[in-house]
Amino acid sequence: MSSSTTNTTTISTAGPPSRRNTELAMLVFAVIIPVFAYANAGLALSDEMPSGMLSYGLGLGLLAAVGHLVVRKFAPYADPLLLPIATLLNGLGLVLIWRLDQSRRLAQRAKDAGMAFSPSAPNQLIYSALGVALFVGVLILLKDHRILQRYTYISMVVALILLILPMFFPARFGARIWITLGSFSIQPGEFAKIIIAVFFSGYLMVKRDALALASRRFMGLYLPRGRDLGPILVVWGMSILILVFETDLGTSLLFFGLFVVMLYVATERTSWIVFGLLMSAAGAVGVATFEPHVQSRVDAWLQPFEVAKNGGSDQIAQALMAFGSGGVFGTGLGQGNSDLIGFAANSDFILATVGEELGLAGTMGLLLLYGLIVERGVRTALAARDPFGKLLAIGLSAAFAIQVFVVAGGVMGLIPLTGMTMPFIAQGGSSVIANWALVAILIKVSDTARRPAPAPAPTTDAEMTQVVRP
Amino acid sequence: MNKPLRRIAIFCGLLVLALLVRDNWIQYVQADELKNHEGNHRVLIARYSQPRGNIIVDGQPITGSAETGGIDFKYKRTYKDGPMWAPVTGYASQAYDANQIEKIEDEILTGNDDRLFFNRTIDMITGKKQKGGDVITTLNRKAQEAAFEGLGDKKGAVAALDPRTGKILALASTPSYDPSKIAGATSKDKEAWLGLQPKKSKDDPMLNRALRQTYPPGSTFKVVTAAAALENGKYTDIDGPTDSPDPWKLPLSTQPLPNEGNIPCKNASLRQALRYSCNTVFGKLGDDLRQDKVREEAEKFGFNETIDTPVRAYASVYPEDMDRPGNAMSAIGQFDNRATPLQMAMVAAAVANDGKLMKPYMVDSLRAPNLNTIEQTDPEQMSQPLSSENAQKLQSMMETVVKEGTGTSAQIPDVTVGGKTGTAQHGVANSKNPYAWFISYAKGDDGSPVAVAVVIEGSNTLRGDIAGGKLAAPIAKNVMKAVLETERDK
Numbered sequence: 024m025s026s027s028t029t030n031t032t033t034i035s036t037a038g039p040p041s042r043r044n045t046e047l048a049m050l051v052f053a054v055i056i057p058v059f060a061y062a063n064a065g066l067a068l069s070d071e072m073p074s075g076m077l078s079y080g081l082g083l084g085l086l087a088a089v090g091h092l093v094v095r096k097f098a099p100y101a102d103p104l105l106l107p108i109a110t111l112l113n114g115l116g117l118v119l120i121w122r123l124d125q126s127r128r129l130a131q132r133a134k135d136a137g138m139a140f141s142p143s144a145p146n147q148l149i150y151s152a153l154g155v156a157l158f159v160g161v162l163i164l165l166k167d168h169r170i171l172q173r174y175t176y177i178s179m180v181v182a183l184i185l186l187i188l189p190m191f192f193p194a195r196f197g198a199r200i201w202i203t204l205g206s207f208s209i210q211p212g213e214f215a216k217i218i219i220a221v222f223f224s225g226y227l228m229v230k231r232d233a234l235a236l237a238s239r240r241f242m243g244l245y246l247p248r249g250r251d252l253g254p255i256l257v258v259w260g261m262s263i264l265i266l267v268f269e270t271d272l273g274t275s276l277l278f279f280g281l282f283v284v285m286l287y288v289a290t291e292r293t294s295w296i297v298f299g300l301l302m303s304a305a306g307a308v309g310v311a312t313f314e315p316h317v318q319s320r321v322d323a324w325l326q327p328f329e330v331a332k333n334g335g336s337d338q339i340a341q342a343l344m345a346f347g348s349g350g351v352f353g354t355g356l357g358q359g360n361s362d363l364i365g366f367a368a369n370s371d372f373i374l375a376t377v378g379e380e381l382g383l384a385g386t387m388g389l390l391l392l393y394g395l396i397v398e399r400g401v402r403t404a405l406a407a408r409d410p411f412g413k414l415l416a417i418g419l420s421a422a423f424a425i426q427v428f429v430v431a432g433g434v435m436g437l438i439p440l441t442g443m444t445m446p447f448i449a450q451g452g453s454s455v456i457a458n459w460a461l462v463a464i465l466i467k468v469s470d471t472a473r474r475p476a477p478a479p480a481p482t483t484d485a486e487m488t489q490v491v492r493p
Numbered sequence: 494m495n496k497p498l499r500r501i502a503i504f505c506g507l508l509v510l511a512l513l514v515r516d517n518w519i520q521y522v523q524a525d526e527l528k529n530h531e532g533n534h535r536v537l538i539a540r541y542s543q544p545r546g547n548i549i550v551d552g553q554p555i556t557g558s559a560e561t562g563g564i565d566f567k568y569k570r571t572y573k574d575g576p577m578w579a580p581v582t583g584y585a586s587q588a589y590d591a592n593q594i595e596k597i598e599d600e601i602l603t604g605n606d607d608r609l610f611f612n613r614t615i616d617m618i619t620g621k622k623q624k625g626g627d628v629i630t631t632l633n634r635k636a637q638e639a640a641f642e643g644l645g646d647k648k649g650a651v652a653a654l655d656p657r658t659g660k661i662l663a664l665a666s667t668p669s670y671d672p673s674k675i676a677g678a679t680s681k682d683k684e685a686w687l688g689l690q691p692k693k694s695k696d697d698p699m700l701n702r703a704l705r706q707t708y709p710p711g712s713t714f715k716v717v718t719a720a721a722a723l724e725n726g727k728y729t730d731i732d733g734p735t736d737s738p739d740p741w742k743l744p745l746s747t748q749p750l751p752n753e754g755n756i757p758c759k760n761a762s763l764r765q766a767l768r769y770s771c772n773t774v775f776g777k778l779g780d781d782l783r784q785d786k787v788r789e790e791a792e793k794f795g796f797n798e799t800i801d802t803p804v805r806a807y808a809s810v811y812p813e814d815m816d817r818p819g820n821a822m823s824a825i826g827q828f829d830n831r832a833t834p835l836q837m838a839m840v841a842a843a844v845a846n847d848g849k850l851m852k853p854y855m856v857d858s859l860r861a862p863n864l865n866t867i868e869q870t871d872p873e874q875m876s877q878p879l880s881s882e883n884a885q886k887l888q889s890m891m892e893t894v895v896k897e898g899t900g901t902s903a904q905i906p907d908v909t910v911g912g913k914t915g916t917a918q919h920g921v922a923n924s925k926n927p928y929a930w931f932i933s934y935a936k937g938d939d940g941s942p943v944a945v946a947v948v949i950e951g952s953n954t955l956r957g958d959i960a961g962g963k964l965a966a967p968i969a970k971n972v973m974k975a976v977l978e979t980e981r982d983k
Contacts, residue, residue: 127564128564128565131564284501287497287500288494288497288498289494291496328532332532343519343527344528344533346519346524346527347523347525347526347527347533348527348528348533349524350521350524351520351524360534360538363535378516382520383516383517386520387513387516390509390512390513394505394506394509397509401498401501401502405495405498405502413494414494417498417501420505421501424508424509425508427508427512428512432511432512435512435516435519436515436519
């Protein structure tokens with residue numbers, strides 16, 4: 024092979040090494056670390072090894088093994104870090120939820136409220152298994168991510184239905200984001216974020232040139248034509264509507280941010296970002312002025328301790344105190360009092376448990392793990408060879424990044440709390456399943472991106488036109 | 494499309510960076526503030542996660558800890574003879590924080606004190622639970638019992654000191670409360686707490702009357718006025734006649750200052766004036782000295798200053814800008830000057846200790862869980878209100894009061910006792926029951942081991958019978974007897 028075929032471009036016949044064994048080695052750590060964490064929490068809570076130790080270790084190991092084998096077979100060139108990080112996060116999440124299940128305080132709280140206290144960890148383990156099943160399903164059934172392009176408009180319809188449906192179901196904890204069927208409930212927003220990324224990718228791939236070029240210059244900004252601007256206004260309006268009717272600030276922020284990011288990437292026009300910021304600011308201010316639920320959250324963000332003192336929600340104040348009490352090294356798993364936060368301790372606020380029990384060191388480690396997933400996603404987007412794949416990968420990564428930022432920022436009092444879940448860690452079936460699907464799609468895109476190009480057919484013409492260097 | 498992709502990558506990086514910075518801010522920069530925030534329940538959880546150290550009197554703990562089996566708090570504070578010791582211990586409550594010694598020495602009692610760092614480290618290495626240290630008090634159980642029982646169902650307070658060192662021997666306040674009843678965080682504790690609040694209970698049982706209630710000192714203040722007269726050389730011979738007309742009109746007024754009953758006060762000697770408690774003599778003395786001199790003397794005894802024992806005693810007051818009649822009235826303890834029982838015990842103690850006033854204290858030492866002493870309070874002289882010579886003159890006067898004056902009910906056989914009674918008028922135009930005071934000291938061969946002040950705010954006794962000599966002196970006598978007995982047994 025001549026030097027012109029070294030890996031300076033994304034397209035080459037040699038391709039990068041598949042790194043499947045790296046993935047396997049990382050997966051071993053991703054299973055061992057949560058198992059040790061589980062033992063640690065059990066010893067701290069009751070001075071004995073937790074009884075489910077073996078089955079938990081085996082279960083997590085089995086999920087990882089299945090994931091790995093399927094990736095090896097169906098996405099051999101996939102990014103080697105995505106699966107191990109997802110496994111590690113999911114495993115740690117299970118430990119944290121199990122640890123909160125042991126809380127006598129939460130049990131007492133449930134009893135006082137007249138409800139039966141049921142542990143969440145077993146359910147979460149089942150959901151994790153379902154998530155990995157979906158992961159496997161996506162890898163096996165989705166032969167090529169470009170197939171998704173065909174479903175652009177179907178995706179739009181499905182996403183709209185998923186977003187609108189919760190309006191017809193009763194609100195829980197002040198937000199209308201659940202579809203409840205008997206004892207079973209799902210949060211469609213989690214799935215909608217993937218489907219909407221598919222729609223945006225398909226739509227923008229087709230319309231990007233029109234949006235980028237057919238526009239008038241006005242005061243240094245490129246104003247698009249009305250018919251191209253239409254969908255943006257529709258999405259903006261939709262996210263505001265979600266906010267108003269479902270009182271779900273997080274989801275609307277997520278969708279709007281996702282759309283601005285993807286528009287910007289597709290058109291390479293900075294003006295979209297300016298528009299996006301202006302519109303979201305206008306929307307946010309407008310809604311915050313009229314919507315009491317949003318107002319109370321802004322208040323709780325600005326003055327968490329005042330609000331708690333005056334009988335309002337003390338969750339933010341409690342979370343901040345949990346973080347502060349953890350300090351640099353934390354109290355150790357099972358030795359904190361993050362359950363003081365109350366009913367959302369194992370869902371929205373699970374990061375506070377990380378903060379208190381694993382400390383600054385552990386929380387930063389966790390945030391960096393999330394950062395790493397996003398980084399691998401963006402890298403996949405950079406490496407992808409087709410615009411649809413690029414858009415899909417950046418869309419999913421950005422959605423993931425925004426979600427982590429919105430939740431962690433809310434819990435840590437950086438921005439107003441919006442009530443989303445920490446991907447993989449927080450208790451909640453929809454979230455775990457949807458995020459495994461998200462990782463599966465990223466893995467599929469990265470497999471295509473890193474797969475060596477099929478060698479060009481050795482024609483005599485080709486031979487003759489080849490540049491030969493000394 | 495790679496250029497915008499890289500920018501989005503930077504944007505995502507900034508999001509993560511913002512989270513990391515925020516995390517460092519709350520978990521490193523603000524960590525201590527959040528950790529010790531008043532709303533942080535963990536402080537209480539930690540405080541009650543192990544048995545607290547004890548407060549000790551005469552080698553025996555007057556506090557304890559009981560396992561509760563609760564979720565948040567593993568242990569609860571218990572008190573032995575709670576109502577009797579409440580003015581000393583204060584309370585430590587899971588729901589309502591703590592006060593007095595329980596609060597001031599909290600770090601030692603919980604074992605969090607920096608001086609226990611070595612202990613904690615050893616315990617951590619050997620896997621033992623953290624233990625609290627003990628607070629050893631200066632109190633005398635028998636004296637406290639005598640004081641508390643003497644007060645009985647009357648409203649009042651007793652403070653007793655060892656004049657030689659300033660050690661507080663008894664500190665009783667009635668009506669009292671049982672800190673055990675508010676130690677927990679249950680609804681029962683809440684009910685008890687609400688019942689103790691001044692709104693609900695007008696007797697205010699949680700008020701530490703010995704340290705934190707000031708009363709008009711009544712005639713007991715005449716001891717201070719007498720000291721001022723001696724110190725300023727107004728009179729040097731306590732048996733010589735004074736220049737005191739009777740009746741004597743208050744300066745700048747036509748109103749005569751009456752004496753209580755028909756007593757020989759005209760030109761009476763200081764000794765006789767104190768013996769009979771002559772208002773005219775001491776009122777005129779105060780006016781002759783002028784208020785700066787009287788106030789200076791009062792301040793030497795500790796007036797106008799808070800005293801940390803370490804529980805803070807409120808400042809007793811001798812005000813600055815009274816008019817002349819006001820000053821004359823204050824000189825007999827009847828106007829704007831006010832004193833805590835501790836303050837008046839200090840007056841008696843300074844006289845008994847030949848003029849040297851020792852700083853009162855009630856924490857003798859702090860002890861680590863391994864029984865090492867980590868802090869020892871040394872007696873400290875606070876001031877010298879009067880010379881030794883004048884102190885002995887005043888002692889002689891006060892002993893006359895007990896021998897053949899208004900304080901005969903404080904006599905103890907074979908013991909020299911000095912004292913002064915007081916009956917302070919109270920209420921608008923003297924409409925309420927007066928306060929009965931008695932201050933005294935007992936003396937043995939090697940100085941005086943005890944000085945005591947008793948005040949009784951009111952009782953079921955008929956109004957005419959309220960007088961320091963009748964109500965308060967017997968209590969003081971029993972307290973002194975209790976101390977003398979323990980001194981003898983030593």
